Amino acid sequence: MRMHATILLAALAFAAVSQAAVDPPNPYPGLRPASYEAMLEILRKADEQPFVTVSEEAKTTQGRSVLLVRMNRGGDKAVWRIFFIGAQHGDEHAGKDALLKLITDICAKPERLPEDVDLYMVPMANPDGSAADTRRNANGVDLNRDHVELSQPETQALHRIARRVMPHVSVDCHEFGRDSSDYGARGWDEWPLIMMDTANHPLFDPALYEAGLRWVNDAKGAMAEAGFNYCRYIVGDAPPDGEVRHSTVDIDDARNGLGAYGGLSFIIESGQKRGQADVQQDLGLRVAAYEKLLWRFIEDRTHRDADMAAVAAARQRPPGPVVPTNYFWARTTPGVEMIKVIESATSAVIEVPAYNYMDTRVIKKSVPAASAYLVEVAAAAPIGDLLGRHGIAFEVTTTPLVVEVERVRLVRVEDKEDPVYERYANRVIVERLKPAQQAFAAGSLRVDLGALPPVERLRATLLLEPCQMYGLYQYPVFRATVGPDGLLPVARAR
Numbered sequence: 338m339r340m341h342a343t344i345l346l347a348a349l350a351f352a353a354v355s356q357a358a359v360d361p362p363n364p365y366p367g368l369r370p371a372s373y374e375a376m377l378e379i380l381r382k383a384d385e386q387p388f389v390t391v392s393e394e395a396k397t398t399q400g401r402s403v404l405l406v407r408m409n410r411g412g413d414k415a416v417w418r419i420f421f422i423g424a425q426h427g428d429e430h431a432g433k434d435a436l437l438k439l440i441t442d443i444c445a446k447p448e449r450l451p452e453d454v455d456l457y458m459v460p461m462a463n464p465d466g467s468a469a470d471t472r473r474n475a476n477g478v479d480l481n482r483d484h485v486e487l488s489q490p491e492t493q494a495l496h497r498i499a500r501r502v503m504p505h506v507s508v509d510c511h512e513f514g515r516d517s518s519d520y521g522a523r524g525w526d527e528w529p530l531i532m533m534d535t536a537n538h539p540l541f542d543p544a545l546y547e548a549g550l551r552w553v554n555d556a557k558g559a560m561a562e563a564g565f566n567y568c569r570y571i572v573g574d575a576p577p578d579g580e581v582r583h584s585t586v587d588i589d590d591a592r593n594g595l596g597a598y599g600g601l602s603f604i605i606e607s608g609q610k611r612g613q614a615d616v617q618q619d620l621g622l623r624v625a626a627y628e629k630l631l632w633r634f635i636e637d638r639t640h641r642d643a644d645m646a647a648v649a650a651a652r653q654r655p656p657g658p659v660v661p662t663n664y665f666w667a668r669t670t671p672g673v674e675m676i677k678v679i680e681s682a683t684s685a686v687i688e689v690p691a692y693n694y695m696d697t698r699v700i701k702k703s704v705p706a707a708s709a710y711l712v713e714v715a716a717a718a719p720i721g722d723l724l725g726r727h728g729i730a731f732e733v734t735t736t737p738l739v740v741e742v743e744r745v746r747l748v749r750v751e752d753k754e755d756p757v758y759e760r761y762a763n764r765v766i767v768e769r770l771k772p773a774q775q776a777f778a779a780g781s782l783r784v785d786l787g788a789l790p791p792v793e794r795l796r797a798t799l800l801l802e803p804c805q806m807y808g809l810y811q812y813p814v815f816r817a818t819v820g821p822d823g824l825l826p827v828a829r830a831r
């Protein structure tokens with residue numbers, strides 16, 4: 338009897354919603370991914386327009402060009418600066434093809450681009466990966482995990498552009514597997530055709546997080562009207578018991594890595610069905626969904642003045658007195674969230690309880706903000722190079738210094754997933770030591786946070802703070818700078 342009740346409850350929890358017609362028809366049925374050569378031809382033609390500039394921002398390992406397209410019809414009147422990035426992951430074509438279509442469409446009808454918009458685009462951020470149809474670049478690096486190290490010409494170029502343009506909005510375009518294995522094992526596809534989320538590092542200005550979430554939520558009406566299944570970006574394992582969350586709260590991807598410049602920053606993910614014989618047969622549908630979201634950033638002026646003011650304020654705001662160092666997604670709301678999935682066999686949309694839907698960013702631990710970071714001579718070369726790639730000013734000391742600093746000792750780096758949180762590989766576990774006087778030899782680095790503009794101060798803190806849970810020491814090149822006693826080479830001065 339008791340068993341029966343349990344089964345009944347489970348059945349109720351899985352109550353199907355009678356609804357079919359999952360996706361609208363593909364409006365561009367013949368569309369195939371544009372090759373590198375096809376992109377060159379599109380950009381060559383676009384460059385003939387007086388309001389279009391195409392510039393080479395980097396050469397890849399295999400000698401292809403990372404190209405930036407700027408479209409500006411208003412000159413100085415173009416005050417709303419947008420930066421769109423396509424295909425950092427070379428096998429995720431829809432964003433790239435949507436950007437190329439946008440470029441072609443604006444060239445065919447220039448008046449579609451408002452005069453107050455200054456539009457920058459890198460449609461193909463990973464040309465070697467796009468040519469080979471691989472996620473990684475030709476060096477085998479996942480570019481969207483390289484925004485801390487900036488070890489690759491492609492990611493270095495994206496950051497140089499961001500520092501030059503200082504966009505109000507950055508959008509990084511990706512694709513996900515709608516029929517991933519854990520959903521597939523339950524007989525489901527993921528419901529969304531396309532998802533979007535905003536930058537979310539807890540050290541970023543809260544007003545930007547709110548403004549970003551407003552863009553994410555405000556798109557829902559238009560997307561529903563157009564028939565596109567759209568929601569805020571979720572990642573994780575399949576419900577009901579898999580953990581569902583709004584991606585990472587870390588800065589090694591473009592959304593947060595470029596968000597660290599104090600603008601609004603977004604990730605968009607369209608859904609590929611990777612199990613179908615021809616993954617690109619519905620490319621046109623994904624491109625159409627992309628177009629809808631991308632054009633909103635160009636055309637929608639509803640909150641533009643407020644957004645521009647929020648970005649300006651964030652870029653002038655001195656960082657607060659504390660630095661969150663340990664943070665994650667958690668569930669803080671009682672009750673159960675329902676999420677939509679598609680029953681693969683019937684195409685019916687059903688709602689499933691997601692017991693582990695993590696809805697809130699939680700800060701577990703913070704440290705008082707440092708006034709400066711000091712880097713020992715032994716690590717001055719790699720960390721100086723890192724700061725140089727990020728455009729952060731620092732001083733190389735010419736005389737020995739004695740400074741009261743807090744040292745931090747590395748306890749371990751979790752190479753595997755944390756068994757408690759079932760995630761967080763590469764988490765850096767450290768121990769803070771008591772402040773003490775320490776001598777730094779000539780040739781040490783000193784990053785005086787008080788002397789930096791607010792945005793650089795924030796970015797220096799994100800990179801150097803030795804207590805960061807995802808600090809530098811998750812990367813082998815920086816782990817090699819840890820002393821035999823476990824002392825990290827970067828010390829905090831209060």
Ligand SMILES: [Zn+2]
Binds near residue numbers: 510511512
């Ligand atoms: Zn991706």
